[in-house]
Amino acid sequence: MSPIKSFSEALSFLYARLPMFQRDGKAALHLKLDRIEALMEHLGNPHKKFKTIHVAGTNGKGSVSHSIASVLQEAGYVTGLYTSPHLRDFRERIRLNGSLLPEFNVVDFVNTHRAYIETHRLSFFELTVALAFEAFASENVDIAVIEVGMGGRLDATNVITPELSVITNIGYDHMEFLGDSLEKIAYEKAGIIKSSVPVVIGEYQSETFPVFSRVASERNAALISAWDQLEAKRLADEIDFDLKGAYQAFNRITALTALLKLGKLGWEITPKHIKRGLSNVVNNTGLKGRWQWLSANTVCDTAHNQAGLVQVMEQISALKFRQLHIVLGVVADKDLSLVLPLFIKEATYYFVKPDVPRGLDANVLATKALEYGLQGAVYESVSAGLLAAQSVASKEDLIFVGGSTFTVAEVV
Numbered sequence: 215m216s217p218i219k220s221f222s223e224a225l226s227f228l229y230a231r232l233p234m235f236q237r238d239g240k241a242a243l244h245l246k247l248d249r250i251e252a253l254m255e256h257l258g259n260p261h262k263k264f265k266t267i268h269v270a271g272t273n274g275k276g277s278v279s280h281s282i283a284s285v286l287q288e289a290g291y292v293t294g295l296y297t298s299p300h301l302r303d304f305r306e307r308i309r310l311n312g313s314l315l316p317e318f319n320v321v322d323f324v325n326t327h328r329a330y331i332e333t334h335r336l337s338f339f340e341l342t343v344a345l346a347f348e349a350f351a352s353e354n355v356d357i358a359v360i361e362v363g364m365g366g367r368l369d370a371t372n373v374i375t376p377e378l379s380v381i382t383n384i385g386y387d388h389m390e391f392l393g394d395s396l397e398k399i400a401y402e403k404a405g406i407i408k409s410s411v412p413v414v415i416g417e418y419q420s421e422t423f424p425v426f427s428r429v430a431s432e433r434n435a436a437l438i439s440a441w442d443q444l445e446a447k448r449l450a451d452e453i454d455f456d457l458k459g460a461y462q463a464f465n466r467i468t469a470l471t472a473l474l475k476l477g478k479l480g481w482e483i484t485p486k487h488i489k490r491g492l493s494n495v496v497n498n499t500g501l502k503g504r505w506q507w508l509s510a511n512t513v514c515d516t517a518h519n520q521a522g523l524v525q526v527m528e529q530i531s532a533l534k535f536r537q538l539h540i541v542l543g544v545v546a547d548k549d550l551s552l553v554l555p556l557f558i559k560e561a562t563y564y565f566v567k568p569d570v571p572r573g574l575d576a577n578v579l580a581t582k583a584l585e586y587g588l589q590g591a592v593y594e595s596v597s598a599g600l601l602a603a604q605s606v607a608s609k610e611d612l613i614f615v616g617g618s619t620f621t622v623a624e625v626v
Contacts, residue, residue, distance in 0.1 A: 217325045254344070265356065271381050272384050276361060278416070285473050285487055287499075289482060289491075295312075301502055365392050380468065386521070412436040413438070447467065473488055512612075536610035539607050541566060542579065543618055559588060561588075600615060
């Protein structure tokens with residue numbers, strides 16, 4: 215077979231030949247660790263060649279991962295960062311000291327392991343995890359922050375044994391895979407807790423904390439409750455955190471608690487590193503789509519489940535504006551009965567379909583939204599919906615773009 219020569223060819227190979235959750239939904243998932251473990255063995259176990267921090271949770275795990283990585287970079291450590299999904303560029307998933315993974319790394323990975331890839335039924339996510347781990351090992355990173363894709367116990371990232379585990383919060387999301395109760399979902403997230411590895415729990419929830427406490431006790435893992443950490447709260451009051459969403463308050467304390475614990479574990483992280491890192495998360499790590507202002511009157515956010523949307527709608531309601539315009543697009547497997555009631559009724563809606571196969575038809579969304587008092591028109595694309603809103607909105611109006619990560623990806 216002739217070698218793949220370009221980055222675009224390598225991406226086409228990955229997207230076209232492999233099942234991907236963004237395209238195929240549940241059919242793409244292999245909720246076992248056997249394939250990723252075999253792949254790690256094939257690659258020479260790169261995940262064992264560097265230190266890691268493992269971050270799980272329903273909401274906030276991306277923000278917390280980027281925040282921790284930013285501080286580690288400020289502390290002088292060569293830092294890897296693996297997150298998902300990406301917004302615009304596939305390489306956003308894999309960063310080295312904040313920089314995108316070079317394109318040639320993707321090409322080389324596909325060419326080197328193409329025969330193995332074609333022989334084994336590997337998922338898109340398993341391959342991106344493997345690509346990240348191989349890149350981090352080859353670049354001799356000091357430490358890598360690894361965000362769980364979904365759940366934890368059976369997530370492909372769960373082959374690592376980290377220095378520290380972090381669980382941000384638990385909400386109702388991906389219930390068809392993780393369970394129909396907070397306790398069941400918490401059990402899946404608790405799967406990242408390893409024997410004798412301390413774990414930070416970001417938020418107290420009466421349904422989930424007993425699950426984390428039990429699993430941590432069974433595995434002799436010290437459990438740190440972020441909400442009880444006075445030093446973290448003191449530092450939070452002193453830092454001009456550059457992630458401005460009101461919901462970032464919990465993420466800020468969670469990240470600070472994790473960083474302070476890393477300091478106690480021997481990592482050289484000073485208050486100065488923490489302040490600089492948490493004030494420059496966006497610049498240091500390229501994080502986008504978290505309460506991000508696109509212009510003076512247009513903001514977007516990737517919140518897409520109940521817990522996240524409640525917080526975003528609350529923040530919108532706290533702002534002063536004349537009229538609200540919402541550009542809304544969601545994925546087809548979203549339970550609309552759980553999320554549409556959360557949206558503000560006193561708004562003009564611009565219904566759109568994110569440009570991914572999983573995107574829900576905008577006409578279907580508009581029809582369902584009308585049942586919940588959300589009125590507006592249908593547009594052929596996210597950009598068309600945003601342009602329509604901008605054409606009628608005054609400077610005193612507010613435009614919000616959201617509903618899905620994939621909707622936001624088209625405007626940032």
